[in-house]
Amino acid sequence: MSALWTAADAVAATGGTATQDWAAQGVSIDTRTLQPGDLFVALTDVRDGHDFVAQALEKGAAAALVTHVPEGVAPDAPLLIVADVLEALGAMGRAARVRTKAKVAAITGSVGKTSTKEMLRAVLERQGKCHAAEASYNNHWGVPLTLARMPADTDYAVIEIGMSNPGEITPLSQMAQPDVAMVTTVAAAHLASFDNLAGIAAEKACIMDGLKAGGIAVLNADIETSQILQDHARTLGVTQVLFGEEGPDWVVKDVRIKGDVTVIGASGGGEDYLFKLSVPGRHFAMNAVGVLAVAQALGADPLAASLDIAAWVPPAGRGxxxxxxxxxxxxxxxxxxxxxxxxxxxxxxxxxxxxxxxxxxxxxxxxxxxxxxxxxxxxxxxxxxxxxxxxxxxxxxxxxxxxxxxxxxxxxxxxxxxxxxxxxxxxxxxxxxxxxxxxxxxxxxxxxxxxxxxxxxxxxxxxxxxxxxxxxxx
Missing domain, CATH: 3.90.190.20 (Mur ligase, C-terminal domain)
Incomplete structure (x- = not known):
């Protein structure tokens, strides 16, 4: 098995100093879930990750990403020493994005982004090697961590991007460099940090800021702030694909909740679709049609996706x-x-x-x-x-x-x-x-x-x- 990160690759990405040669198969920020062979990233949040480096190495970490040799750790232990751990993780995320030929989708929205990420993962992993975070890693450390964990031979990647305050989405989108950006919806969430719904929409629209040349924006046409999203796409010169009951590119024609399932009739790309989700919910149905639009925009087969999406179930706590x-x-x-x-x-x-x-x-x-x-x-x-x-x-x-x-x-x-x-x-x-x-x-x-x-x-x-x-x- 080839290494996800070698010391040489990580040094090239971060400009840091390796105390010795090492090779890591994964990247971890938590000693509780660390696997032998992982690179442990000593982030500082509620606790300083440097306090756990010794424990990480004892559990079999291949190396640790640190700003200094932590107390209780030998100077010749396998370390990558950098000026700032979070910035170095971001540099590794950007390097991982550059070295892969994967088609990348970035998803944001006030509601449904994690469920939609999982829907998209469920259909894309049937059509190639798909990478996505296991949890809702969508913030300033979650996005670079997800990217840094991405194998070079990935075919498709799904990156969830969230926000709590203005100005957070653009740098994360630019780091992810998506081929396709999707906005599930804009709703009254995080209003404590924004003046109104229009402000939230303007921030969500920033997920398009990092789109690669020729990138596509998949946008919800039904929401009252859709025009703000569309105007931002137009300003950037981005191709738009609109989904929802208002379409016009992917049209939700019929949604029927029948017991434990949702049956959906839709059209898109000149084709009609009739498919089901193994969970009830009109909101799930809308996002499922958006997922088909994203799959097609990524170059995947939307018909196969409509058949495979029935295997998806919501993550715990999300319906x-x-x-x-x-x-x-x-x-x-x-x-x-x-x-x-x-x-x-x-x-x-x-x-x-x-x-x-x-x-x-x-x-x-x-x-x-x-x-x-x-x-x-x-x-x-x-x-x-x-x-x-x-x-x-x-x-x-x-x-x-x-x-x-x-x-x-x-x-x-x-x-x-x-x-x-x-x-x-x-x-x-x-x-x-x-x-x-x-x-x-x-x-x-x-x-x-x-x-x-x-x-x-x-x-x-x-x-x-x-x-x-x-x-x-x-």
């Missing part, structure tokens, strides 16, 4: 649907859990509520007799000055009005809870942790239960508690 068997002795004694506990804003919450509203609870299997559509909602964070109104106004949502019971956690969600009609109002608590001991009373066999909130609301604690009510069956 995963599973069955929790609450009593193995009684046939049908179970509930369905929709785990969407990783992120939340009004747009993504609406999409999840639509899925829940279309679900079919089971009657006559629980203590309450009638199966219910139950939502357990945590705070939507980083929405800016209108956050209270955004929470309260969710009571008007047409899908939410079809639910049987809504429990809420967090000070912001209290505003929705107070606005709910009495028949829908369940429990409220200041924190998600306070609902955990009550979980057996919040839900019942026969229910379909959605748990959703921003990661910081910690509603994942409630997901874990529901799973512990029985036996998980995905």
């Amino acid at each position: 995963t649907r599973e069955v929790i068997v609450t009593d193995m002795a009684n046939d049908g004694e179970s509930l369905e859990l929709l785990d969407d506990a990783f992120n939340a804003n009004p747009t993504s919450l609406t999409a999840s509520l639509e899925v829940l509203a279309a679900s079919s609870p089971a009657d006559n299997v629980g203590r309450i007799i009638k199966g219910r559509r139950v939502a357990i909602l945590g705070d939507m964070l980083e929405l800016g000055t209108s956050e209270i109104a955004m929470h309260r106004e969710m009571v008007k949502n047409m899908h939410l009005q079809k639910l049987d019971l809504i429990h809420c956690a967090g000070p912001l969600m209290r505003h929705l809870w107070e606005a709910l009609p009495e028949k829908q109002r369940g429990q409220w608590a200041q924190t998600a942790a306070e609902l955990v001991p009550q979980v057996s009373r919040l839900v019942d066999a026969g229910d379909v239960v959605l748990v959703k909130g921003s990661k910081g609301s910690k509603v994942s604690l409630i997901v874990d508690a529901i799973r512990k009510l029985g036996h998980r069956r995905v």
Whole structure:
């Protein structure tokens, strides 16, 4: 097996100094997941990565990327010494991009970028050697880490690019040098750092700034800020491919949610498509059509992609649907859990509520007799000055009005809870942790239960508690 990085290659990329010759098969920033043969990158975040270099070497790291010889590490240990570890990682990411002939897609969006990245990975890996981050590595260290891990013989790469503040996307796009850039959607997320939705759209449009010559932008035509994206593409002279119900290049013609699947009718590139996803969700359907557009723009086969996309399932916490068997002795004694506990804003919450509203609870299997559509909602964070109104106004949502019971956690969600009609109002608590001991009373066999909130609301604690009510069956 050829090395991913040799000491000579890393020195050439970073301008650093190697204490000895070494060869690494991977790149790691965490000793807990480090594999023997990895290059350990001593980044500084909450902790200084230099404190873990000795441990990394003991676990079999091929070398460590550092600014100095750490305490407890021999001067002749395999090290690459640089002026700045993060800048050196970025240099390795750029070098990895230059040395590969891979076709690269970069994806951003307020909602759905990680799920869309995984959809695209699922279809491209059937058509060549595909590289993408295993997790949501989409920030100032995640993007260079993903690139630095990319083998030179990669055929396709999918790079997720996110942002929290203005000015973050352009340098990451320029580092990734994508052949195709995709914007899934623009929604009210990170509004605390932006004046309005138009500001978010302008920042998302910057994913096109790093496109290679002849690059293609795949843009959502349905959103109200689509024109901002299109204008940016036009300014850059980038070829645009528009997808959505408004098309016109890839048109979503029909979306039908049928139990656990979504059936999609679409057209693009002069062809008609009828395909399915193994998960319910109109928002997933829209992004799936965008994925076909990206596949075609990369030179892959969109027809094969439409067949292979059924194998994709959402990552944990992003709409995963599973069955929790609450009593193995009684046939049908179970509930369905929709785990969407990783992120939340009004747009993504609406999409999840639509899925829940279309679900079919089971009657006559629980203590309450009638199966219910139950939502357990945590705070939507980083929405800016209108956050209270955004929470309260969710009571008007047409899908939410079809639910049987809504429990809420967090000070912001209290505003929705107070606005709910009495028949829908369940429990409220200041924190998600306070609902955990009550979980057996919040839900019942026969229910379909959605748990959703921003990661910081910690509603994942409630997901874990529901799973512990029985036996998980995905």
